[in-house]
Amino acid sequence: MRGFVIRRILQMIPVFLGILALLFLLTELAPGRPLADIQDPRLSPAHRERMLERFGLDLPVHQRFFNWVVDAVQGDFGESITHRRPVSEMIAGALPATLTLSISSMIVSLLLGIPLGILSAIYKGRLIDNICSVIAFIGISMPVFFFGVLLILIFSVGMELTPISGFGSAPPFGLRGETLLEIWRDRAWHLILPVTALGMTGAAGYMRYTRSSMLEVITSDYIRTARAKGLKERRIIFRHAMRNALIPIITLLGLQLPALFSGSAITEAVFGLPGLGQILLQSVTGRNFPILIGVMTMVAIITLISALIAEIMYAVADPRIKYD
Amino acid sequence: MSEQVFKDNELLKANKSESYFAVVRRQFMKNKLAVGALIVLIFIILLCIFVPIFSPYSMQIFFADNRLIPPSGQHWLGTDIIGRDLFTRLFVGGRISLGIALAVTAITTLIGFTLGSLSGFYGKWIDTIIMRLTEVILSLPFIMIAIVVVALFGSSIQVLIATFGALMWPGITRIIRGQILMLREAEYMKACEALGINDFSRITRHLLPNLLPFIIVYATLNMASVILVESALSFLGMGVSPPTPTWGNLLEPAREMIHLANRPWLFIPPGVMIFLTVMCFNIVGDGLRDAVDPKSRGR
Amino acid sequence: MANKLLEMKNLKIYFMQDGKALKAVDDISYHVDEGETLGIVGESGCGKSVSSMAILRLLESPPAKYAGGEILFEGKDLLKISNDEMRAIRGNEISVIFQEPMTSLNPIKKVGDQIAEAMILHQGLNKREAKVEVIELLNLVRIPNAERIVDEYPFTLSGGMCQRCMIALALACKPKLLIADEPTTALDVTIQAQVLQLMNELKSSLNASIIFITHDLGVIAEMADRVMVMYAGKVCEVASVVDIFENPKHPYTIGLIRSKPDMATEAERLEVIPGNVPDLNDKPGGCPFHPRCEKAGPRCAGEFPPEMMISEGHRVACYLYLEGGVGNDE
Numbered sequence: 001m002r003g004f005v006i007r008r009i010l011q012m013i014p015v016f017l018g019i020l021a022l023l024f025l026l027t028e029l030a031p032g033r034p035l036a037d038i039q040d041p042r043l044s045p046a047h048r049e050r051m052l053e054r055f056g057l058d059l060p061v062h063q064r065f066f067n068w069v070v071d072a073v074q075g076d077f078g079e080s081i082t083h084r085r086p087v088s089e090m091i092a093g094a095l096p097a098t099l100t101l102s103i104s105s106m107i108v109s110l111l112l113g114i115p116l117g118i119l120s121a122i123y124k125g126r127l128i129d130n131i132c133s134v135i136a137f138i139g140i141s142m143p144v145f146f147f148g149v150l151l152i153l154i155f156s157v158g159m160e161l162t163p164i165s166g167f168g169s170a171p172p173f174g175l176r177g178e179t180l181l182e183i184w185r186d187r188a189w190h191l192i193l194p195v196t197a198l199g200m201t202g203a204a205g206y207m208r209y210t211r212s213s214m215l216e217v218i219t220s221d222y223i224r225t226a227r228a229k230g231l232k233e234r235r236i237i238f239r240h241a242m243r244n245a246l247i248p249i250i251t252l253l254g255l256q257l258p259a260l261f262s263g264s265a266i267t268e269a270v271f272g273l274p275g276l277g278q279i280l281l282q283s284v285t286g287r288n289f290p291i292l293i294g295v296m297t298m299v300a301i302i303t304l305i306s307a308l309i310a311e312i313m314y315a316v317a318d319p320r321i322k323y324d
Numbered sequence: 325m326s327e328q329v330f331k332d333n334e335l336l337k338a339n340k341s342e343s344y345f346a347v348v349r350r351q352f353m354k355n356k357l358a359v360g361a362l363i364v365l366i367f368i369i370l371l372c373i374f375v376p377i378f379s380p381y382s383m384q385i386f387f388a389d390n391r392l393i394p395p396s397g398q399h400w401l402g403t404d405i406i407g408r409d410l411f412t413r414l415f416v417g418g419r420i421s422l423g424i425a426l427a428v429t430a431i432t433t434l435i436g437f438t439l440g441s442l443s444g445f446y447g448k449w450i451d452t453i454i455m456r457l458t459e460v461i462l463s464l465p466f467i468m469i470a471i472v473v474v475a476l477f478g479s480s481i482q483v484l485i486a487t488f489g490a491l492m493w494p495g496i497t498r499i500i501r502g503q504i505l506m507l508r509e510a511e512y513m514k515a516c517e518a519l520g521i522n523d524f525s526r527i528t529r530h531l532l533p534n535l536l537p538f539i540i541v542y543a544t545l546n547m548a549s550v551i552l553v554e555s556a557l558s559f560l561g562m563g564v565s566p567p568t569p570t571w572g573n574l575l576e577p578a579r580e581m582i583h584l585a586n587r588p589w590l591f592i593p594p595g596v597m598i599f600l601t602v603m604c605f606n607i608v609g610d611g612l613r614d615a616v617d618p619k620s621r622g623r
Numbered sequence: 624m625a626n627k628l629l630e631m632k633n634l635k636i637y638f639m640q641d642g643k644a645l646k647a648v649d650d651i652s653y654h655v656d657e658g659e660t661l662g663i664v665g666e667s668g669c670g671k672s673v674s675s676m677a678i679l680r681l682l683e684s685p686p687a688k689y690a691g692g693e694i695l696f697e698g699k700d701l702l703k704i705s706n707d708e709m710r711a712i713r714g715n716e717i718s719v720i721f722q723e724p725m726t727s728l729n730p731i732k733k734v735g736d737q738i739a740e741a742m743i744l745h746q747g748l749n750k751r752e753a754k755v756e757v758i759e760l761l762n763l764v765r766i767p768n769a770e771r772i773v774d775e776y777p778f779t780l781s782g783g784m785c786q787r788c789m790i791a792l793a794l795a796c797k798p799k800l801l802i803a804d805e806p807t808t809a810l811d812v813t814i815q816a817q818v819l820q821l822m823n824e825l826k827s828s829l830n831a832s833i834i835f836i837t838h839d840l841g842v843i844a845e846m847a848d849r850v851m852v853m854y855a856g857k858v859c860e861v862a863s864v865v866d867i868f869e870n871p872k873h874p875y876t877i878g879l880i881r882s883k884p885d886m887a888t889e890a891e892r893l894e895v896i897p898g899n900v901p902d903l904n905d906k907p908g909g910c911p912f913h914p915r916c917e918k919a920g921p922r923c924a925g926e927f928p929p930e931m932m933i934s935e936g937h938r939v940a941c942y943l944y945l946e947g948g949v950g951n952d953e
Contacts (some may be wrong), residue, residue: 018460023472030476137610141603143552145559146595149578157585164581219683221726227681228721229741229792230713240729247731255462262467266556269579280468281560284475292472296464303463319731319776 008311012304017069019300024065027289068293087294090279095298097167098275100187101194102264106253108199109206114246116203117210121245122237124215132207139204144263148197148270155193163190165272194271198263202256209252214245247318254310257303348537351615358611365604368597372418375411395589404590405577414593417569422601424485424570425550429543431489432496437539439493440500441527444508451501458494466491467556474562481564484557488550496542503535537616544609548602555598571598627695628832629678629800630654634692636670636677638903639685645903648674649856650692650927655800660826660833662847662864664840664879666900670856671836675802678834679713696800715745718793722805724785728777734788735761735773741795760791765821783814790822794829802834807842819845840883844868849936852876855901855911857927862937872939874916910941918943 120132156164167190178186217223218241226240265277272278276295283291315321353359404410443454473487507513516526551571557563558572559579566573574594577583583590632652637644648670655661663671676682678694678701694701696717701709718741721727729737738760739753748756754773761769764787777785786806793801803822807815819842826833826846835846843850843864850867852859852875860873871877878896898915901907907914913923922942931944942948 014456015459015463018456019464022460022464026473026476137603137607141548141552141599141606143555143559143595143598143602145556145578146575146599149575149584149591149595152584153588221721221723222729224681225719225721225727225737225789225792226729228679228713228719230710230715230744231740232710240732244729244731258463258465261465262556265465265467265471266560269560277468277471280471281562284471284562292475296468296472299465299468300463303465307463317731320778 004315005308005312008308012308016300016304020069020297021065023293023296024068027293028061087290090291091276091294091298094274094276094279094295097268097273098261098264098277100167101191101198101267101273101275102260104191104195105198105202105264105267106256106260108195109202112200112203113206114210114249117207118214118237118242118245120207120211121214121218132211136204136207136211139201139207142201144197144201145266145270147201148194148267151193151197152270162193166190167273167275190271194267194273197270198260198267202260202263205256206249206252209249210245213248214241217241217245220244243317247314250310250314250317254307257306258299261299261303348612348615352611355611355614358607361604361607361611364600365608368418368601368604369422372415372422375415376419394587410574410589410593413569413574414571414597417571417574417594418597418601420481420564420568421551421554421571421598422547424481424488424554424564425547427485428488428492428550428554429546431485432492432546433539433543435489435493436496436542437500437532437535440497441504441531443497444501444504445523445527445531454497455501458497461491461494464491466553467560470553470557471560471562474557479562479565481568484554484563488553492546492550496539496546499538499542500535503538504531507531507534537612541609541613541616544605544612548605548609551598551602551605555594571601626657627654628657628697629834630693630695631674631678632693632695634674634677634694635690636673636682637688637690639688643904644688644690646856646906647687647903648677651853651856651858652692653851653858653861655832655834657799657832658830659848660835660846662843662850663834663836663853664838664843664850665853666838668855668900668903669853671853672804674853675804675834675836676719678800678802679717679719680709681719711745714741714793714798715796716798717800717802718796718798720786720789720793720801720803720806723809724782724789725777725809727789728785730776730778732776733774734777734780738773738788738792738795741792745796756795757791760795761788763794763825764788764791766791781814782810783818786810786814786818787821790818790825794825797829798831800832800834802836804836805838806835808837808839815842822846840879852879855903855906857911858930858940859912860937860939860941862933862939866934866937870933870937872933872937872944873941874918874943875912878915920948922948 116132116135120129123129152164155161167187218237223236223241226236231240261276264275265280267273268275268277269281276299279291280295283295404413439454443451469491470487473491474483477483477487513526513530516530521530554563554570555572555575558570559575561573561576563572564570571594575591575598577587578591578595630652631654633650634648634652635646635650636648638647639645651670651674653661663675665671673682673687677687677689678696680701689702692702696712701712704712728734735754735757738757739748739750742748742753742756743750757773758769761772766772766784766787772780772784772788777788780788786809790806806822807818810818822833823846833846835843837843837846847864849861850864851861852867852873854875860867860871860876862870862872867876868880871880875896882895896915897917901911901914907924909922909924910916910919910927913919916923920942928940928942928945930938930940932938933944
């Protein structure tokens, strides 16, 4: 088991370096240099030189890449050019909103997608299956931002049930000595619509995957054997078919994470949540490279680690996978 | 088991008496949902082509005193903030959105076929490099990296097409690679090798026809994904920039509370168009997959 | 005379496809006596597996449709009893050994647990008691290190070992009828011989009836007491194993025996039956074998011939042995 984990980590390193190189290459190829837009008359050429030096922008390309990778690996993504705040600090500030949104949405997706997928497979070709298939098509085709907008229109504007935006109520709230529980309850209230939007559109994919995985399993030889043993249909589905069908979904979870972050970035924009997607969008206008790259690196690290965790879980769940 | 035997028999028999294309068409026509979606799709495409031609309004000309008119007999879908006719803009936007999707699909398919064939056919280090590259791209959240690229290179239709093309090829590459790995083992490919037919013509003459069904299915489903990501990006203000309309940036007013709460005609129609078009592409693509690949039928 | 354990009367099983019915099993009747082994031979797709899976109602329906007939097991019609009653019989009184041992066991469950499951269900044992029994069973089917193998997963075992486990699973509740559906086809020849030998030994000690399905006449000669030959969903000939090999009547049986390498010693060269097994989509009318039969006449294309008793226990369905022959004018 340990050998397996170590080998997988070693295999991840080139991928990670590839991501870093790609990001770095992008900023190098981009037209327009940072600071070039600052047309401050007080900024003398010498001052400009000093600033470039301060951000290490005067070094040759490969050296800057090397320095940057070394720093990035230590969790230091440099300083935000416009805010003068460490990028890592800004990312840390944005992570709670993004992670809360992503993880809750994923849970909603799984809780909806898997049972419906199983139901659909068991009743293949019947009414339930047809209804589920139509729902799945709607889910994979509905743009999350449009769905979010519709939800706001109906529940916030129309019925005035839920807050329209934000990751919690405005500042006086939270500073008056509210307990952590109260703060999170307030957040949960704000997150209902975003999580619904992202979770429900995400459920469709899991539903389709579960259905096809389940169909493959229930037509397999060993399920026929289980029937020939005289087992009850319910036991066959829950004890024999479901576990086999759901194991591949573990890998899917790891692979779906980048898509989840994408969806989260869009959802954040619709609902005004201060997450990674939002600081990404804000830093875009200022050509704030350290933030752009820092956010992307962070997301890549989370993705790779989750993929690794998913693979380990897969290996634990499926005895056929040999570790070493 | 026994059921499978009969299915295979049927297929074999079908192959004998009619062409593969005819079998696929017959299977596709059996799927009423897919046929319906195809009809809707054709209708949407025709609207996108002809509405801008026959519309009495230019999509650029605006009338200061016609701002924000709700849908009426004169302006079927109302007018926008600066008084442009939204019905016309909706279908001009459709042209751009569909055009981008088509261009991106063409690019990704070409890259995917080339890299996938190289990877599957030659294996070894070529395969390793290409596969690692797909992993790199697949571990980055698409929308985020697209935002970064557009931020760095500016938002124009060309940049958008290039960005999507550069980021969306891993999917088809992996499919092609997998198929080639499978086909390579087939007897007739070994026969080709034994006959000394060169690699290029083995790939283009013998593998391509076998891969074509998968490529068509992939391309159809890819159209759906491109429309989705393009509109998402444009919605975020990082896609095609106004005044050029796309379905995505037509939706942008929804990000402002005043429009969202009071002027649904500004953003509901483009949203519905995106949803409908994407759904039709998905249903048609699914139907095609079932038709070309009997194993996937009903899955 | 022995009692009939299972009797199939005029069974018809159709597969519904695009509104058409493919007659996979077309009006067949046979019986299995207590303690005997009935061999069913035929080429693939002749309905031999379908008819025996029908006994346990294991065919997926749709597309399979039970279009008529009765399957009497100890006097009860298995096609009429409730699902619960059927489940109480499956794996308990009637059990099956499938063709593909590697895929017929659940890949992510321990072998021992899979065998124990049937015992816990039908005999009300607890887990610990069941495990003891399982080890005993594994010893019975000659699995070495049975104590260790109970906790192994199927993928760690060879095909032969998996098939022994399948046999153990089938024998777990001491069934009255064992259906062996090509149990050795997927195995290597040497392993095949070992498994057959094992089954032969178990057969005499267990006193269960067996339906042994195969396309291999050599295996039939070794295993069966009586033989039934099937072709395209129809029964061609039923006889004792001795009669089938020494006095075959139906042209199809004769063809099968002649095309078997080590059976064809008397013939100058190995013969083949011309043509192919018919597609169920356009099955020839009358006797389905007539397009390939060298003795066929005009009558063979009309109606399927009624069964004719050649001698005690030897029945054949062919116009050659009926009054009027195949209808040639000579």
